[in-house]
Amino acid sequence: MKPVISFIGRHNAGKTTLLRQVMAHLKQQGLKIAFIKHTHHDLIVLPGKDSELALEAGADFVAAISPRLSIRYQRHEEEPSLDKILESVPAHIDLIIVEGFKKEALPKVEVLRQVIDPVPMLLPQTVALVSDFPLESRLPVIALDDVEAVARFVRLSCGFSSV
Numbered sequence: 259m260k261p262v263i264s265f266i267g268r269h270n271a272g273k274t275t276l277l278r279q280v281m282a283h284l285k286q287q288g289l290k291i292a293f294i295k296h297t298h299h300d301l302i303v304l305p306g307k308d309s310e311l312a313l314e315a316g317a318d319f320v321a322a323i324s325p326r327l328s329i330r331y332q333r334h335e336e337e338p339s340l341d342k343i344l345e346s347v348p349a350h351i352d353l354i355i356v357e358g359f360k361k362e363a364l365p366k367v368e369v370l371r372q373v374i375d376p377v378p379m380l381l382p383q384t385v386a387l388v389s390d391f392p393l394e395s396r397l398p399v400i401a402l403d404d405v406e407a408v409a410r411f412v413r414l415s416c417g418f419s420s421v
Contacts, residue, residue, distance in 0.1 A: 259344075260292075260344075260347065260351055260352065260353065260354050261352075261353055261354065261416035261417055261418075262344065262353075262354040262355075262356060262364055262365075263353075263354075263355060263356070263364065263365050263366075263367065263412055263415065263416055264355075264356040264357070264358070264359055264360075264362065264364040264365065264366045264367070265277055265355065265356070265357050265358075265366070265367050265368075265369055265388075266357075266358065266359075266360050266366050266367070266368050266369070266379070266381065266384075267368055267369035267370060267371075267374075267379075268370075268371075268374050268375050268379075269374075270371075270374055271369045271370060271371050271374050271375075272369055272371055272390075272402065273357050273358075273369045274295070274357060276369055276388065276402065276405070276408065277293070277355060277357060279405040280355075280405055280408050280409050280412060281293060281355065283405055283406065283409040284353065284409050284412065284413070287409075287413070289352045289353050289413075289418070290350055290351050290352045290353070291351065291352065291353050291354075291355060292347045292348075292351045292353070292354045292355070293354075293355050293356075293357070294340070294343055294344075294354065294355075294356045294357070294359075295356075295357040295358060296340075296356070296357065296358030296359045297358070303331065307322075308322075309321075309322035309329065309331070313331050317331075318332070318333045319331070319332050319333070320332075340356070340359050340362050352418075353412075353416055353418070355412075360379075360381055363382075363383060364383060365383055365385045365415060366381060366383050366384045366385060367384075367385060367386045367387070367388055367408075367411070367412075368380070368381070368384050368386075368387050368388070369388045369389075369402070370387060370388070370389040370390070370391075370393070370402075371389075371390050371391075371402070372389075372390055372391040376391065378393070378395070380397075384397060385397065385398075385415060386398040386399070386400060386411055386415075387399045387400070388400045388401075388402050388408055389401070389402055390402040390403070398411065
């Protein structure tokens with residue numbers, strides 16, 4: 259099983275913004291990364307392209323394939339489990355970064371912003387806090403703007419060497 263780490267936090271805490279920077283940093287270091295995001299909202303499909311039109315027409319599964327990128331839409335009767343999604347991650351991936359899935363038994367990095375909610379959730383399996391304000395904790399606390407330190411923590415906690 260590939261190493262998996264989850265980033266959790268309140269709505270608008272900056273999880274996706276942070277992860278975009280962290281993934282770019284890890285990619286520059288040669289890691290192949292999968293990103294899986296959980297949302298409670300319906301996904302928006304951009305209209306007008308053939309694959310989206312097929313979905314609008316009622317297709318239950320649509321794949322669009324090009325030489326360099328593929329996308330896949332799949333309707334579900336019920337939300338698939340994270341385990342099921344992880345099974346579909348390609349073999350060449352080195353690291354899986356998950357956003358959300360708070361209830362899953364995964365190592366979690368909690369992202370906090372003082373203006374959103376300064377009190378950590380401290381869910382089971384939380385291994386670090388990333389914060390835009392000073393915070394006392396028994397867990398490692400990393401500054402939200404220190405992308406390099408967050409990327410280093412991810413590498414080390416997932417079993418990769420430090421760069």
